[in-house]
Amino acid sequence: MMDSGSDSPLYLGLDFSTQQLKVVAIDGDLNVVHQNYLQFDSELPEFRTQGGVYLHMDRLTVTSPVLMWVKALDLLLDKMKKEGFDFSRVRALSGSGQQHGSVFWRTGASQTLAHLHPDQNLHQLLQDSFSVLDSPVWMDSSTSYQCQNLEVATGGALRLAQVTGSRAYERFTGNQICKLYQSRSARFWCTERISLVSSFAASLFLGGFASIDYSDGSGMNLLDIRTKRWSEVCLEATAPHLGRLLGLPVPSTSVLGPVSNYFVHRYGFSENCSVVAFTGDNPASLAGMRLQQGDMAVSLGTSDTVFLSIQEPRPALEGHIFCNPVDLEAYMALLCFKNGSLTRERIKNQCSGGTWEHFSATLRETSPGNNGNIGFYFDSQEITPPASGVHRFDSDNFEVSHWSPQVELRALVEGQFLSRRLHAERLGYSITAGTRVLATGGASSNRELLQVRFFSIRQKFLICFLLVLIHQDQNRYPFTQTGSIFLLVRFWLMCSALRFTPWICPTRPAWGRPTGRCTVIYPSKGSGTDPLYLNAVSNTLYLTAVSNAVIPNRHY
Numbered sequence: 001m002m003d004s005g006s007d008s009p010l011y012l013g014l015d016f017s018t019q020q021l022k023v024v025a026i027d028g029d030l031n032v033v034h035q036n037y038l039q040f041d042s043e044l045p046e047f048r049t050q051g052g053v054y055l056h057m058d059r060l061t062v063t064s065p066v067l068m069w070v071k072a073l074d075l076l077l078d079k080m081k082k083e084g085f086d087f088s089r090v091r092a093l094s095g096s097g098q099q100h101g102s103v104f105w106r107t108g109a110s111q112t113l114a115h116l117h118p119d120q121n122l123h124q125l126l127q128d129s130f131s132v133l134d135s136p137v138w139m140d141s142s143t144s145y146q147c148q149n150l151e152v153a154t155g156g157a158l159r160l161a162q163v164t165g166s167r168a169y170e171r172f173t174g175n176q177i178c179k180l181y182q183s184r185s186a187r188f189w190c191t192e193r194i195s196l197v198s199s200f201a202a203s204l205f206l207g208g209f210a211s212i213d214y215s216d217g218s219g220m221n222l223l224d225i226r227t228k229r230w231s232e233v234c235l236e237a238t239a240p241h242l243g244r245l246l247g248l249p250v251p252s253t254s255v256l257g258p259v260s261n262y263f264v265h266r267y268g269f270s271e272n273c274s275v276v277a278f279t280g281d282n283p284a285s286l287a288g289m290r291l292q293q294g295d296m297a298v299s300l301g302t303s304d305t306v307f308l309s310i311q312e313p314r315p316a317l318e319g320h321i322f323c324n325p326v327d328l329e330a331y332m333a334l335l336c337f338k339n340g341s342l343t344r345e346r347i348k349n350q351c352s353g354g355t356w357e358h359f360s361a362t363l364r365e366t367s368p369g370n371n372g373n374i375g376f377y378f379d380s381q382e383i384t385p386p387a388s389g390v391h392r393f394d395s396d397n398f399e400v401s402h403w404s405p406q407v408e409l410r411a412l413v414e415g416q417f418l419s420r421r422l423h424a425e426r427l428g429y430s431i432t433a434g435t436r437v438l439a440t441g442g443a444s445s446n447r448e449l450l451q452v453r454f455f456s457i458r459q460k461f462l463i464c465f466l467l468v469l470i471h472q473d474q475n476r477y478p479f480t481q482t483g484s485i486f487l488l489v490r491f492w493l494m495c496s497a498l499r500f501t502p503w504i505c506p507t508r509p510a511w512g513r514p515t516g517r518c519t520v521i522y523p524s525k526g527s528g529t530d531p532l533y534l535n536a537v538s539n540t541l542y543l544t545a546v547s548n549a550v551i552p553n554r555h556y
């Protein structure tokens with residue numbers, strides 16, 4: 001995979017996501033020269049995670065072992081070294097992390113980070129550096145009480161959304177910090193610094209605490225997205241001395257400093273290799289996909305997310321507004337759906353013999369609209385909307401308890417995509433002629449899945465759109481890491497005063513001219529074949545299902 005015989009500079013991007021750690025290296029011409037990954041469940045079985053996380057007894061608390069992430073980095077870099085990757089060529093590195101997850105560094109950790117001995121693994125060296133070993137992650141929904149209090153303290157849900165971009169959400173880091181402070185205060189008091197997963201990962205490379213960037217910092221219910229400073233009201237309502245524990249937030253393209261001596265001596269990095277701020281995986285995907293005005297992206301990772309770049313923030317009671325990672329004047333709007341890939345995996349295992357090939361074959365063989373059957377599957381408490389349970393409706397709109405495997409599978413996929421579309425439209429992010437929908441994430445390699453279109457015809461008007469499906473050959477390297485790399489390459493090349501058009505996408509040199517890594521699919525012109533599920537009846541069904549759904553712990 002390495003290009004041979006060259007000593008040109010390379011740029012490294014890492015993605016600490018929910019189920020795995022991925023890495024990609026590119027050269028100055030944006031060619032991918034190395035890719036690798038490490039799956040948490042299968043390659044680090046001693047941590048006993050499922051899908052990279054622990055689901056606690058209350059079925060609301062979800063955490064990941066922080067030392068698993070550290071060990072994953074050890075093993076991945078060792079793997080690369082064994083395969084002959086030349087770390088000395090890396091001019092700069094950056095990365096991304098699953099959003100909202102928090103890492104609590106124990107008092108003394110900054111000293112440990114600054115004096116890491118290159119003969120030992122990071123996970124040995126950092127064993128005692130965390131005041132909380134199980135980091136809360138984005139799937140957690142255990143902080144409804146803290147959310148309620150934060151909204152009251154800040155003048156209500158909408159007011160909080162106007163300041164921080166979101167009303168109070170259970171998984172948002174501020175509410176997780178507040179829960180720790182209230183329920184395990186001894187742990188809180190022995191904490192020296194609080195990082196997001198992204199800034200934690202950057203800290204490992206930096207040998208010191210890395211700043212939180214504006215984009216990922218927007219997912220905490222703590223950052224004022226307009227001033228780009230921590231909101232004093234939110235800090236005070238969350239926990240004492242929080243400003244000091246978080247450090248100052250910085251732009252997502254900031255260079256934080258050189259890589260630490262540990263990496264120079266252990267792996268042969270150059271001491272001039274820069275560490276650029278890490279950001280959230282969705283913001284990194286936005287950067288990597290080079291979304292243009294009017295484009296919409298869907299990420300089908302562990303979560304399903306829908307996001308787009310916007311100029312004017314209009315925070316609402318649903319969805320999130322984050323600072324844009326590449327344009328300080330702009331923002332990004334995002335909707336997150338928790339029951340994405342893991343629910344599809346469950347149905348795949350139950351209904352199609354456990355293989356994606358059979359899953360896809362069933363989608364090919366069943367008809368759009370599913371003969372009027374549609375289902376909504378909230379295996380765990382959903383984020384958008386905050387509902388739970390499984391709801392199946394037949395063509396007469398009666399709720400039913402089961403279906404044939406084929407009907408079940410199609411009902412799931414159509415229900416998921418209908419929900420993505422409806423919630424996006426409710427926020428005013430509508431599809432117009434020429435809108436491009438770009439897909440990334442593990443499930444975006446599945447053509448049949450993507451062809452169940454979720455943006456389509458309404459009221460006889462043909463909304464013509466171009467569905468741009470972009471996926472990497474091996475289904476593993478979506479835009480997240482290239483997004484981070486993109487930020488750092490941009491920075492680096494600008495600093496080097498090279499003549500370079502910074503906004504060249506590594507995987508998509510020009511619209512409409514896909515490379516081998518990129519597939520463009522044009523929508524079918526056959527308006528009559530569009531599925532029933534996109535009509536008003538199904539919309540109503542969906543809303544009924546949701547309003548009938550159990551919505552625990554969310555009484556505000």
Ligand SMILES: Nc1ncnc2c1ncn2[C@@H]1O[C@H](COP(=O)(O)OP(=O)(O)O)[C@@H](O)[C@H]1O
Nearest residue numbers: 017018019020301302341345356441442443446
């Ligand atoms: N062929 C496929 N069809 C549908 N889904 C797939 C396929 N291959 C992988 N996936 C899904 O992709 C998910 C992982 O995507 P990925 O973007 O790597 O996740 P994350 O970054 O959150 O760890 C898996 O949970 C799996 O269900």
Ligand SMILES: O=C(CO)[C@@H](O)[C@H](O)COP(=O)(O)O
Nearest residue numbers: 018098099138301302303336
């Ligand atoms: O909570 C969110 C976004 O708000 C999630 O999208 C996480 O960022 C996890 O991402 P994946 O691991 O599913 O890519």
